[in-house]
Amino acid sequence: MIEKILFIENGYCPTCKRVLFFTEDHMCQKCLESLEAIRLNRCLKCGREILNPGIRACRDCISMEYKFNRGFSAYGYDHKIKDIIYLMKFGNRPGLCRFAGKMTYRKLEKENRLGFIEDKDLIIPVPLSKAGLNERGYNQSELLALGLTSQWNVSEAANIVHSNNLIKIKETAHQRDLNRRERLKNVVGAFKITDPEKIRGQNILLVDDVMTTGSTLNECSNVLMGAGAKNVDILVFASVDD
Amino acid sequence: MRRMFVFLFIEGLLMFLLVSCEKLYFILLWAIVFGLQLALSKNKEEIKLILVAALVFSLSISIRTAKIDAQAADYRDYSESEIFCTVISFPKINNEEIVVDLKNINDKTTLRCYLDREVIEKIPGFGDKILVSGNVKKPPEKRNPGGFDYRLYLKAYNIDYLIYAEAASVLEEQSNFAIKSISDLRERIIRVLDSNLEENERDFAKGILFGEKNLSDEYEDMFVKAGISHILAVSGLHVGIIYSFFYTVFTCLKVSVKVQFAVLSIFLIFYSCMCGLSVSVVRASLMVLINMYSRITKYHYDPINAIFLVGCINLCINPYKATMVSFLLSYGAVFSISVFYPLIAGKFKIKNFIIKNVFLGLILTITIQIFTYPILACNFNGISPLSIILNILAVPLAGVLLIALIIGVFLAALAPFSADMVFGCLSMIIDLIFILTKYFYDLPFSYIRVFSLEPLIILMYYMFLFYVFGYFQFENKYKNLMPILFAAMFMCVLIGNHFNDKSLKVTFFDVGQGDSVLIEMPGNIDVLIDGGGNLNKNVGEDVVLKALLHKGISDLDLVILTHTHFDHSKGIQELIGNHKIKRLVLNNLEDEKDFSFLEEATKMKIDLIKSEEGDIFRFGKQISLEVIYPLIGDEYVDSNNSSLVTRLVYDQISFIFTGDIEEYGERKIIERNNEIQSTILKVAHHGSDSSTSEAFLDSIDPKMAVISVGENNRYAHPADKTLELMSNKGIKYYRTDLNGAVMIETDGKKIWTEITCEE
Known part of the structure; x- marks a missing residue:
């Protein structure tokens, strides 16, 4: 009760710092619209934004064999999105994570790409380690996935998100402190499937908040494909552009 | 739902206005706000909660307001010789005088008591029971346009009466341990300050520590006009400084948040009590506690909700607090900091630590200044633009000083030998603040007079x-x-002004004993006849100038000084240099030497006109102001009988302003046999029996009369004879000593009268 009336999570717009008076959204209308206005030139494979308009696939996708099939990235990693991601990770903002999920859904809807998520059998968020989860109190990718599915028909969405099957068993150093090669190495063997039966033959959507080099998502896809998944696609809220 | 307290606060405020102003359109506004709140709710549960909360809160506010109103309107016969009271405030001690609030034990009415030092042996403390006797009065209401309403102000403190004590004695001392210890500690701290600091420094230190405003008038004026008097009222600033001090110490000591919360809440409750629970300190303390609570529980602190929750609590305690300037400024400042500051500050990215903080401080004070401008304009008719810079310099100093004072007082109590050194440093900081303030106060444009806003x-x-x-x-x-x-x-504003502009408004100010009349004509032409004047008070500045600024009058086209007596002229002398005057009209009988301010008037480029019978000032087609006395060729007899008598005609309505003429002058006017019949008469010479002869009254034949006279004046004006004469003739008259300022409005055919207060 008290957190609904007195302590509210979305008192300010995280990007422009204006007070949000009456909206239930986590961003002000202006900032939302300014984000919607941006049209991305995306990599055909991973969905990452490409700055050079003549190129259709990003360097990472050309140079390395990602284990996932296709990808969708809702936003580029500009300073507005940066603020949001920071709060999602370190600002104790579970509501904002769900809201980011909704934003992602709206983006898919707007670009007529709802088919990308609707044919999936399972949605699996990239997990946190136990210690990380304890510290943060929530898994931002899981809430992002739940926010995404909350826009669907409820009965459908109820158990499509499986967050306990893929787990993180190894504490890894923060990806952002490492360089490209170290990042790839860092995550090897960090993930495990607890119930491979549920994975076998399924069409899976892997959800994460942000993609930098894609090494975490690649490793997770690797584990999932190893467990017999039919297909793994990835969806991220934001990706660092190429 | 998410901004429930915002709605509750506005609803409570509208309910309070409805009950206290008795204007029915507030209920309409209330309904709109309530409807909006319901429209923004999401589900049935929310609607249920909103219904209950809004109705209960609004109702309780209206009941509370009605109760305070009834208490204040209630008349009690206080002719009984002695009143047995409990002291309900800390004593405020100025040099000669002690001010305390009392509660009558028998009938629960409350009194603000002014005690002479000599009247009472022991200074009464909080909670003591005392016996007082003296002159009990209702606090004065607003008496002039733009004037201060002391009764309204005291309602915010729940005070019903004023008493000027002639005798008083403490019968019984406070026995409650908690109250006694707070009160003792406060007294002890004050004693430490008294014995270690010089006069002005000591008063300043008390102001900073307890928000007690008893600086000398000169210093008070300096701080107000320099725009940093807020550091003397214990405010959010102080609580913020204390909070950050505690926070830094606690973080260094690695104390857990829960312990921090406990220690800080006890300290803040203690401190708020010592400051007499002023609006701003209560606001700031509660907000800090809410913030700390959110840190313990990992909830998200939201300043807007916190402000309005605390505002609602404040309204519950006493809705009249919302009429106080300190309330408006305190909440206004913190609201503007929450709403506008982060969004401006977020736009700038500065690396250098010092430049960044100075810059942010600048933005902060500008934000507050912009947001509180209407509050300052309407209440003080003045702003201090340079305070933006002064604040950046003085506020950190005040912060250091506050912390140093707290430490210093403890040190002086624990280790008296260190007191000299500590207070030596303290007085240096205080002097530095004084010097800074004085410097900014002396700069040009440090204080600008501004108009009130509609x-x-x-x-x-x-x-x-x-x-x-x-x-x-x-x-x-x-x-x-x-x-x-x-x-x-x-x-709307334009149309309103247009219709307003058709009418002529004449205001007879209540300047005490003296005359001052303002004539507002269509087309923004304004004429002032006399400016009042009092040897001990600056009525010209405090009443006339204040009213001009309140009414938004930027310049006076014509100022008429009837004669040189100070109760007519001193006010005008105060206006010259402070307000733009185009023409000044004097009578041509009195010697130029009697006008003490002619030199300054010439310096200010005011046209001087010496006038006598036959001069006509025309304003538009329909309005004229004609001088009908002194007559051409008259000789000087005395000052009163040199008074300029003027007649203002607007279509079918006319006014006659008679200055201080006596029977001698009246006879001459009658003999001259000019047209002097008038609808409204300003009674000559404050209603003295040496004026207003029956013959003169008959030849003017007014429907209405106004007597400009001071309460309990030593000349016993107005004379019973004059009043009787007017009553017998069936002339309706108003008196500024009883009715406050009298406003008469006319469209040239009909007249409307309005008085400021009724007593």
Whole structure:
């Protein structure tokens, strides 16, 4: 009760710092619209934004064999999105994570790409380690996935998100402190499937908040494909552009 | 739901206005706000909660307001010789005088008591029981346009009466341990300050520690006009400084948040009590505690909700607090910091630590200054633009000083030998603040007089502010809503002014014993006849200038000084140099040497006109002001009988302003046999029996009369004879000593009268 009336999570717009008076959204209308206005030139494979308009696939996708099939990235990693991601990770903002999920859904809807998520059998968020989860109190990718599915028909969405099957068993150093090669190495063997039966033959959507080099998502896809998944696609809220 | 307290606060405020002003349109506004709140709710549960909360809160506010009103309106016969009271405030001690609030034990009425030092042996402390006797009065209401309403102010403190004590004695001392210890500690701290600091420094230190305002008038004026008097009222600033001090110490000591919360809440409760639970200290303390609570529970602190929750609590305690300037400034400042500051500050990225903080401080004070401008303009008619810079210098100093004072007082109590050194440093900081303030006070444009704003203009100002800062800028179908709204409101103001401009308004100010009449004519032409004057008070500045600024009158086209007696002229002398005057009209009988301010008037480029019978000032087609006395060729007899007598004609309505003429002058006017019949008479010489002869009254034949006279004046004006004469003739008369300022409005055919207070 008290957190609904007195302590509210979305008192300010995280990007422009204006007070949000009456909206239930986590961003002000202006900032939302300014984000919607941006049209991305995306990599055909991973969905990452490409700055050079003549190129259709990003360097990472050309140079390395990602284990996932296709990808969708809702936003580029500009300073507005940066603020949001920071709060999602370190600002104790579970509501904002769900809201980011909704934003992602709206983006898919707007670009007529709802088919990308609707044919999936399972949605699996990239997990946190136990210690990380304890510290943060929530898994931002899981809430992002739940926010995404909350826009669907409820009965459908109820158990499509499986967050306990893929787990993180190894504490890894923060990806952002490492360089490209170290990042790839860092995550090897960090993930495990607890119930491979549920994975076998399924069409899976892997959800994460942000993609930098894609090494975490690649490793997770690797584990999932190893467990017999039919297909793994990835969806991220934001990706660092190429 | 998410901003429930915002709605509750506004609803409570409207309910309070409805009950206290008895204007029915507030219920309409209330219904609109309530409807909006319901419309924004999401589900049934929310609606249920909102219904209950809004109705219960609004109802309790209206009941509380009605109760305070009834208590204040209640008349009690206080002729009984002695009143047995409990002291309900800390004593405020000025040099000669002690001020305490009392509660009558028998009938629960409350009194603010002014005690002479000599009257009482022991200074009464909080909670003591005392016996007082003296002159009990109702606090004075507002008496002039733009004037201060002391009764309203005291309502915010729940005070019903004033008593000027002639005798008093403490019968019984406070026995409650907690109250006694707070009160003792406070006394001890004050004693430490008294014995270690010099006079002005000591008063300043008390102001900073307890928000007690008893600086000497000169220093008080300096701080107010330099725009940093807020550091003398214990405010959010102080609590913020204490909080950050505690926070830093606790973080260094690695104390857990829960312990911090406990220690800080005890300290703040203690401190708020010592400061007499002033509006700002209660506001700031509660907000800090809410913030700390959110840190313990990992909830998200939201300043807007916190402000309005605390505002609601404040309204519950006493809705009249909302009329206090300190309430408006305190809440206004913190609201502007929450709403506008982060969004401006977020736009700038500065690396250098010092430059960044100075810059942010500058933005902070500018934000507050812009947001509180209407409050300052309407209440003080003055702003201090340079305070933006002074604040950045003085506020950190005040912060250091506050912490140093707290430490210093403890040190002096624990280790008296260190007191000298500690207080030596303290007095240096205080002197530095004094020097800074004095420097800024002396700079040109440090204090600018500004006009009051109309409510609609204020509303537009704030809407515009929000709009400029990117609020309510819709991109969808409401895109043009705000610009259209602005245009509509602007039209309203223009149309309102246009209709207002058809009428002539004559205001007889209550300047105490003396005369001052303001004539507002269509087309923004304003004429002042006399400026009042009191040897001990500056009525020219405090009443006349204040009213001019309140009414938004930027210059006086014509000022008529009837004669040189100080109760007519001193006020005008105060106006010269402080307000723009185009022409000054004097009678041509009195010697030039009697006008003490002619030199300054010439310096200010005021046209001087020496006038006598036959001079006519025309204003537009329909309005003329004609001088009918002194007659051409008259000889000087005395000052009163040199008075300029003027007759103002607007279509079918006329006024006659008679100055101080006596029977001698009246006879001459009658003999001259000019047209002097008038609708409204300003009774000559404050209603003295040496004026207003029956013959003169008959030849004027007024419907209405106004006597400009001071309460309990030593000349016993107005004379019973004059009053009787007018009653017998069936002339309705008003007295400024009883009715306050008297306003008469006319469109040239009909007249409307309005008085400021009724007693």
